[in-house]
Amino acid sequence: MRIGVTVFPGSNCDRDALYAIERMGEEPVELWHAEADLKGVDAVIVPGGFSYGDYLRPGAIARFANVMGPLEDFGREGGPILGVCNGFQVLCEAHLLPGALLQNRHMRFVCDRVRVRVETANTPWTAGFEGGEGLTLPVAHNEGNYFAAGETLARLEDEGRVVFRYLDNPNGSVNDIAGVCNEGRNVVGIMPHPERVSDPALGSDEGLKILRSVMVGAGV
């Protein structure tokens, strides 16, 4: 399977995502922001970092990058996309996902490990789980406080589109939301970093299960 990783100016988890894909035994493909070409990949990870320095608003400038045109088409056509941290912010700004990520409630950057529950196995990025499974994942963000207005939030909950929920909310997210998906369920945004726990040498590879799910969904 070929999995693309977008690289914007200021992305800084791109190399970590590429490395994690290698560890899965799959083929990582770098997708440079200036090229409107997904190079025929089967799935895309939009990685964390500070695309365009987070200037204006995290993700606000990245959504206009050349690579975003084909990425949006890919998402609408049902292609599996995972936005991690800044990638989640980019996907919200691009309206591939509902809601927005506000500054952490306590006004501080937070880097820690948090407990998260997988709320639904019905997405390509959670297909390898039983719903309700717990995970410990790293977080590192300043704007991870998920917010969606009342009606949108109610729909997300009703339609089972809250994909990950914090068991110990680190940032004030509404309904403890750590990750959501789009209506088609193929585009998932997650604030914690699964690629950072993809290697037992660093103490845990729980995150690989999220990345590997995309192969289950694709029948690989």
Add this chain to the structure above:
Amino acid sequence: MGREPNYLELSLFSVMWSEHCGYKNSRPLLRRFPNEGSRVLQGPGENAGVVEVGDGWALAFKMESHNHPSAVEPYEGAATGVGGIIRDILAMGARPVALLDSLRFGPLDEERNRYLFREVVRGIGGYGNAVGVPTVGGEVEFSAAYSGNPLVNAMCVGLIRVEDLMRSRATGEGNAVVLLGSKTGRDGIHGATFASDELTEESESKRSNVQVGDPFAEKMLIECCLELLKRDLLVSLQDLGAAGITSSASEMAASGGVGIDIEVEKVPRRETGMEPWEVMISESQERMLAVVEPEKVDEALAVAERYGIGGTVVGRVAGHGDLRVIENSEVVGTVSADHLADAPIYEREVVRPAYLDEVQNFDPEEIPQPEDYNEVLLEMLSHPNLRSRRSIYNQYDHQVGTDTVVLPGADAAVMRIKGTKRGFAVTTDGRGRHCFLDPRGGGAATVAEAYRNLSCVGAEPVAVTDCLNFGSPEKPDGYYQLAECIEGMSEACEAFGTPVVSGNVSLFNETDRGPIYPTPTVGMVGVFEDVGRHATPGFKREGDMVVAIGAGTPVSLAGSEYLEIIHGRVLGRPPGPYLDAERETSDLVCRLIRDGIVDTAHDISGGGEVVAVAEMALAGGLGMEYVEGGFGRKVAGQGAGRADVALFGEEPGAFLVTVPWERWAGLQDALGGSVGYDQIGTVGGDSVKIPGYIDVTLSELREAYEQDLFGIPGEVVGGSEAVG
């Protein structure tokens, strides 16, 4: 020069002969440092020191101070300190992979100190998090000696293949000099001169001397330079730090034995109307200077464009030995590069200050013994000098890059090297109070502390970088402290086989309240052949035996945390150094870990044995009970007689390790007969118990230890979960 210099030329000398760039007062003393060793690939004189790791890998590392800028503009001062040290590592051709920060502030009950502390930490995070280099360690201390004059020392470690090492030496007459990165403005003009003066009320008006950082530009500069190096497009590379283009160009020229012509009108500017001297000494951030062969210039500039950063040919390497400034074909200044790089030297007399007799005159019998040891332990653990640093490091991204094996909170950061079994460990340490009480002993103890911290994660200590933070060398006390600390550090580095390969000097750290404590800080790097074989301080298994290993050196209250925190005194001459004995014990602990006998280790440091036990218990979430007679007997019989000395006294060269019963025999075999050791207790339960003295639950300990450092003293704030 043989003539009167013009204003531009004077400006060049003014910045290059400042203490910050020219090391006028410190150069003769710095020669004392040993800087050779079998792993050393690059010693002092380059942008960073470099040591060999094995499998073709090398580590470039350096520490640098940003004290003065941080005193007047803490966020940007700290942020640009991080940015600057990253560029030093990048200039060696290495990818920056780890950051650490050694910090000192005045007490947190003063609002100004809280502001400086909060903003410095925000600045470090704001820059480091965005630039994508993990902040994996560091240290912080609080003392009135740093009120108004905080110390902000940033260290960076970079990883590089040995064959790809880059140097800053300019060569090849006719080669292009290319300025990469951000445009040049008026920010940071005379920053180097400002950094070489005492801080006064006027300093506040020098906020404009402080540069402003842009981590996004730095991130692009890193990726651009690494690609230029990968494509073999550069002859040499140098960062622009203090004194801007002037220092970079003159240092590149002087080390290559060539000259450089700078065509000043070609330097891209962000402001209009800048004079040539302003362009030459501007300290605008996120810039590098590269020497490129003419036929590779187009490709190099195309790479810069791909990363969206500036790339402009601003000059040429020339056959003459001068730094020439040319404006529209007219030479507006000419200075010999050697001359500029060769500031005058002041050698001074070393005179022992009178204050030392006063502070070393200490009689422990005058110190009353506490009645309630539980209370004392909790008060110690809640003091900002000993409290958990979680509320700091949770604001730093310490995992980006996915190489961080041991997260912050341990004795040293442990990093892996992808694609190999190898890894490295790194720590920063400083002992300002100790250096104040005994400059030579404190200098040695600073190095010894770093050596212990690496040893007890299982790394083989290899080499040192340092920041020498001192008061004015123009005052006899200041010069004595500087000279004696360097002597002590040098003796320790020789005894431990850890040469000094890079460093920086920050003098004139004085305010109207007086000088800071003499505070050399040390960044030490160690290596692992198998990074999987490391230890951490947290207790891991119920029933493990807790064993104290010591060099048999005296335990003392002199200069201890206990004496300052509980009794409000900074007095006494701490024991030591006992360099050979300390090395033997440290090496032994390192070997125990490497051989897989021990996976839990911690050194006994500030706060003494019980604080070390409490830290191990809290890190592992398991309690500990002392065995009958485990307390008071202590290592080699030292410290017996007085409970507070045994509990909270400090000693050089002592460790706590744990082993399960089945490895006890193996541990005894490995320890042999040369060092003292004792089983002092057993891991288990949910409290720390020393029969007759201490009985505190983990939750009580945690409540004291895990308080947020950013709260207002006296006001109750939440624990670590409040972060975020």
